[in-house]
Amino acid sequence: MDALFVGGTMLRRGLLTPGNPVRIVRQFAALGRWGFGLAGELRQAAARSPRRIAVIDDQRQVTYAQLLHRAERLARSLPVAPGERIGLLCRNSARMIEALIGATTLGADPVLMNTGLSAGQLAAVAKDQGLRVLLHDDEFAERAALVDGVEKIGEARFEELIAQAPAANSSPPERPGRTIVLTSGTTGVPKGARRPTPGGFRPLCSIIDRIPLRAQDRVLIAAPLFHTWGFAGLQIALALRATIVLRRRFDPAAVLDDLVRHSCSAMIAVPVMVQQFLELPEPARKPALRAVAVSGSALPGGLATRFMDRYGDVLYNLYGSTEASWASIATPADLRFAPNTAGKPPYGTRIAVLDPDGKPVPQGEVGRLFVGNEMLFEGYTNGGSKTMHEGLLATGDLGHVDAEGRVYVDGREDDMIVSGGENVYPGEVADLLADLPQVRDVAVIGVPDEEYGQRLAAYLVLRDGETLAPETVRDHVRQHRARFCVPRDVVFLDALPRNATGKVVTRELPR
Helix, strand or coil: CHHHHHHHHHHHCCCCCCCCHHHHHHHHHHHHHHCCCHHHHHHHHHHHCCCCEEEECCCCEEEHHHHHHHHHHHHCCCCCCCCCEEEEECCCCHHHHHHHHHHHHHCCEEEECCCCCCHHHHHHHHHHHCEEEEEECHHHHHHHHCCCCCEEECHHHHHHHHHCCCCCCCCCCCCCCCCEEECCCCCCCCCEEECCCCCCCHHHHHHHCCCCCCCCCEEEECCCCCCHHHHHHHHHHHHCCCEEECCCCCCHHHHHHHHHHCCCCEEEECHHHHHHHCCCCCCCCCCCCCEEEECCCCCCCCHHHHHHHHHCCCEEEEEEECCCEEEEEECHHHHHHCCCCCEECCCCCEEEEECCCCCECCCCCCEEEEEECCCCCCCECCCCCCCEECCEEEEEEEEEECCCCCEEEEEECCCCEEECCEEECHHHHHHHHHCCCCEEEEEEEEEEECCCEEEEEEEEEECCCCCCCHHHHHHHHHHHCCHHHCCCEEEECCCCCECCCCCECHHHCCC
16 A cells, blocks of 8 residues: 555656666665665755756755765765764755755764754753754854854855865765754753654655645745754755755745746745735736645634635645654645644544543544654654654644544643633634734733633734724624633734744743
C-alpha cells in the first residue's frame, strides 16, 4: 500500500519524469549515500538539475551546483567538530541554506535561532544548547557580541571560510548532523527540539499528496527558515528541485511583487502574512498561484474565505507543531466548508481526541488532541519530552473531530480557563471578534479574577479610521456565546506583540 501511494504521488507531482539516465543514477545514488536529510536532498537535486536556479534572494541567485559547491567548502572549514552545535542567527537567504547544509554535511548539529530573540534570551539559548559557534547576519552582530564563550562568524568571515577551504570531496559523516528547532518561547525561554531525518519518500508524499506542490516549481518561502514550517518548506522544495525565492524581511507589497515577477506557483507562509496581504489594495496583476500553504498558528475567523475570494481557492492550512511536525491539512474545499477547520490527517497520520483518562471522547466533543506520524520529534535537547499515549504525542491542544473526520482546534490546554465553574476557550471568542469589520487583529486570554477565579481579557487592534466601544464588543459576544464568554476587559492597542513567526507573545500584553 505504501509503495502504491508513494509511487502514485511522485508520478502525479512530476518526480518520476524521464531524464538523462546518468543524472538519474547519480540522483538516487546521492540519496542512497547521504540519506533524506538536507545534505542528501541538495545533492540529489544538484545531481539531477545542476544548472537549475536553486535560490533567488535579495542579493543573488545560485544554481544547485553552485549551492552545493559553497555548502561543501563551508563544511570543510567551519570551526566545529562532528557532534558539536552551531547556532544560526540568520534571516531567509541563500547564506542561511549554505550554513544549514554545510553544518549537517560536517556532522555538526545546526540550532535554528529565532531572529526575534532578545540579547538575554540569545545568551540563555546559547548556554542551554551548548553552542560552540554562533553564525550570524551582520545586523545581529551587536546582539551576538553579548553572548560569551561562543565563537562568532559574521558575513565577511563566512565568505573567508568558503574561499579558504581546502579542495576535497566531502563524504558522509559517521553521524549525520541533526537540526534543532527552537519552540516559540512565547511563555518563556525557548526549548530545543531535535528534528528527525526522513527515512524515505513517504513523509514528503504525505504532504504533497494534499498540497499540490510539483517538481521544479518556483516556491516563495515567506515563513522564516528557523521556524518549523519554513524549515519544512525548505526540505520539500529541495526534494522537488524547486527554485526557492527568499526575502530577508517580510513586506506584503514586496512579496506580492516577487510572486508575480518570479512567476511563483506556490508560497509557504504563516497566517499573519496572509492576513497582511488582504490589507493591501487589490493588485492589478495577481500571481498565478496553485498553492498558498500556511501553518504556525490558527487562522483568524473568516480569513480563509476572504483570501480565497480574492486569490482563488489555493489556500491550504497545515496544523502541526515543532514536536509533532504535522497533524492535519485543510484543503480549499475544507476551508470553504468550515473556515476554522484544521482539515483531515494526511496519509500515514493518526489523530485521537482523548479525555483526561486517555479514553476517546464521543464525536464532536472537545478533548485533548494526540497525533502519530513518522516525523514526531526525538525529544527536547534538555532530555525532556511530551506526553505520549499508545504511540501518539500530545499536541498540547484541545479540539474535536466532526462527522467527516475534519479536525477543529478549540484552544491550548493551558489557555482554557475556568470562570465561575465553566470551561471557557479564549480562541473561540477571538475568532468571533475577528469577524467584526472594524477589527484588524485580536487576542483573547485568561486573567486572574478574585470572584470567578479567572475571566477573559480581549485585546483588539482596529482598522485605520475605525472606532469601537468596549460595550459593543461585549454585546457582540453576548449575542453569540454564553455570558461566561463575555470579556470583562476590552483593551485597544496599536499592534499586538508578535514574534517573528506571527504568534502573539501573551506575556507582553498589558494586564
